[in-house]
Amino acid sequence: MAKIIDTGRANTVVVEAQRTVAAVREVSRPVKVSSPGPAGPRGQDGAPGANGAGYTHEQFVASTTWTIAHNLGFRPAVELYxxxxxxxxxxxxxxxxxxxxxxxxxxxxxxARLN
Incomplete structure (x- = not known):
């Protein structure tokens, strides 16, 4: 809600606003589908993804954060094992x-498998 404050000066007004800002982070989570649609076309090499694009990341050292630079040029689906x-x-x-x-x-x- 905004509140206008008169400053007493000609052509000068102060607007005081109160706002709430929420942190937003894109997160992918598994989704259950009750009736799946038809499968999309396969890539050139038969693998799923754009033009057969996919990437497998190996995390040899146990960590709470994995940073995966896949360079696929799109936001892939991620499977973790x-x-x-x-x-x-x-x-x-x-x-x-x-x-x-x-x-x-x-x-x-x-x-991780990325497709």
Whole structure:
């Protein structure tokens, strides 16, 4: 809500505004689909993604933050697997079209598939 304050000077007005700013962060989370649509076309090499584009990141050292520079030129879907091959969930942020940040509560080593 804004409040106008008269300063007593000619042609001078002060507007005092109160606002709430919320932090916004893009996060990808798994979505359950009740009835999936038809599959899209495959890339040139038969792999999913634009023109067969995809990337696998290996995280050898357990960490709570994985920075993945994939250079795919788009924001890919991300699948995460621990060292034992078990899929796990984490906060996934797309820094830009070429970099993904994965954040976990506890340190994890494993790999990520980006498509």
């Amino acid at each position: 621990d060292e034992g091959g078990q899929e796990f969930s984490a906060d996934i942020g797309h820094l830009n079209e070429n970099t993904v940040i994965v954040t976990t509560v506890t340190p994890v080593a494993g790999f």
